[in-house]
Amino acid sequence: MGNAQLQSIHVHPVKAFRGQAPREAVVEPWGLAGDRRWVLVDDGGKVVTQREQPRLALAAAELLPGGGIRLSAPGMDALTVPVPVPRPDGTVPVNVFRDKVEGVPAEGTAAHAWCSAFLGARMRLVHMADPASCRPVDPEFALPGETVSFADGYPLLLTSAASLDALNSLIAQGDHAAEGPLPMNRFRPNVVVSGTAAWAEDDWSRVTIGDVAFRVAKMCGRCVVTTTDQSTADRGREPLRTLGRHRRFGGKLVFGQNLVPLSPGTIRVGDPVTVLE
Secondary structure (H helix, E strand, C coil), X not given: CCCCEEEEECECCECXXXXXXXXXXXXXXXXXXXXXXXXXXXXXXXXXXXXXXXXXXXXXXXXCHHHCEXXXXXXXXXEEECCCCCCCCCCEEEEECCEEEEEEECCCXXXXXXXXXXXXXXXXXXXXXXXXXXXXXXXXXXXXXCECCXXXXXXXXXXXXXXXXXXXXXXXXXXXXXXXXXXXXHHCCCEEEECCCCCHHHHCCEEEECCEEXXXXXXXXXXXHHHECCCCCCECCCCHHHHHHXXXXXXXXXXXXXXXXXXXXXEECCCEEEECC
């Protein structure tokens, strides 16, 4: 573990859109700065992800200074969307799986029209104004006061390069070997570590990346999004077929670990990764 380091950082400004890979990122209590602070919702306020709309893999969101975003996608003109100004009567309910939170719709109609046109269905683009008080982490695995953005459930997702190599070796031995090897973007992590043994992260409970400490909350159960090619939006059977055979824990198909920051700070590609316990 002495040579473990941070291989890459990934920030997804809009949940389910393609993200960015900066060389450094600020760690806030609810996740990386700018990560998944925006989300698409349907007419009923339900969050829309690649689970329902794999085509979202083709849309990209670039984070701009101040928290605004620049949207782009095949066949669409790029659109810059500023952070909306929160108003007491200007929020809308957002259903993020089992959580109900309030979000602030993008100003005007342009962003909603852009997203609706791209997906061919009525959508609204919504911003989370205050992650400090908006949405708690799953209480079954949280400490008091821990909150999260529009991410699936936890502030950060960590994956390991060695574990992906091991998984790809298993895929190569299976019925759908032609689908492999899979790239890490199938798993949409925030931080990727290198220099560890395969599956070493299964046993971690507290780690530091550079000077920033994290609590390992729980293993990450995977869904159909991992079967979506992030460059074409086509779906296959892997990695869920192989995870089901080799990485089933408590009824979940597992790859990666969910993290909660214990301290603020900045992480940088190349930072040492240290397992504290």
